Amino acid sequence: QKEVEQNSGPLSVPEGAIASLNCTYSDRGSQSFFWYRQYSGKSPELIMFIYSNGDKEDGRFTAQLNKASQYVSLLIRDSQPSDSATYLCAVTPFSGGYNKLIFGAGTRLAVHP
Amino acid sequence: GAVVSQHPSRVICKSGTSVKIECRSLDFQATTMFWYRQFPKQSLMLMATSNEGSKATYEQGVEKDKFLINHASLTLSTLTVTSAHPEDSSFYICSASTDRGSNEQFFGPGTRLTVL
Numbered sequence: 001q002k003e004v005e006q007n008s009g010p011l012s013v014p015e016g017a018i019a020s021l022n023c024t025y026s027d028r029g030s031q032s033f034f035w036y037r038q039y040s041g042k043s044p045e046l047i048m049f050i051y052s053n054g055d056k057e058d059g060r061f062t063a064q065l066n067k068a069s070q071y072v073s074l075l076i077r078d079s080q081p082s083d084s085a086t087y088l089c090a091v092t093p094f095s096g097g098y099n100k101l102i103f104g105a106g107t108r109l110a111v112h113p
Numbered sequence: 114g115a116v117v118s119q120h121p122s123r124v125i126c127k128s129g130t131s132v133k134i135e136c137r138s139l140d141f142q143a144t145t146m147f148w149y150r151q152f153p154k155q156s157l158m159l160m161a162t163s164n165e166g167s168k169a170t171y172e173q174g175v176e177k178d179k180f181l182i183n184h185a186s187l188t189l190s191t192l193t194v195t196s197a198h199p200e201d202s203s204f205y206i207c208s209a210s211t212d213r214g215s216n217e218q219f220f221g222p223g224t225r226l227t228v229l
Contacts, residue, residue, distance in 0.1 A: 031216070032216040034216075034217070036220075041204075041225075042222070042223070043206045043220040043221060043222050043223040044157070044206075044220050045220070046217060046219075046220075049216075049217060088156060088157070092216045099145060099210045099216040099218065100147075100159065100162060101147070101159070101216070101218055102159070103156045103157045103158075103159075104156060105155065105156040106156050
């Protein structure tokens with residue numbers, strides 16, 4: 001079982017719709033959860049992070065964490081073509097040390113006009 | 114704030130040569146720096162973690178004698194790919210973090226290495 005799993009996609013949504021990206025992780029003791037966006041040929045850029053169960057909102061983005069289900073998601077409201085990218089879920093494992101991040105394989109999002 | 118630079122952004126070299134990649138935190142002191150490798154259409158794979166002044170911790174399967182990491186100061190880490198071969202061609206990305214409680218990593222722009 002992979003430590004962090006994501007559906008590779010592509011997830012195709014129309015402009016203006018809500019895009020829902022999901023991620024599951026295997027280490028129950030994981031402490032911090034991050035969502036990064038990566039455009040082709042570029043390095044990842046942080047969208048948001050979440051530590052506690054529940055929802056965290058930042059502009060058009062909402063991260064949702066459910067530690068009991070070992071599940072974290074990212075909702076993108078009013079999706080725009082510029083949101084088309086690969087979204088990487090990353091988790092800090094309990095025993096990682098040094099703020100280590102374990103990345104999922106990423107979900108490719110395509111927002112079409 | 115929290116800007117990380119990498120140099121060079123792109124390098125092409127002949128098989129058997131060594132290549133050095135620099136990673137700098139420009140406006141903060143990075144207690145820890147990380148080196149990742151990303152092959153096309155794959156996710157980031159952590160290669161090693163380095164702390165200033167100490168030896169790097171390599172992930173399983175990463176050859177420490179091939180990928181030399183030096184973290185000489187709180188703002189600079191280098192990765193040297195020794196005796197590079199075509200299979201080492203990849204996108205190398207560094208990141209940096211502080212010990213300020215957040216686990217956030219700040220990523221450099223990456224270095225595209227092509228070994229002929």
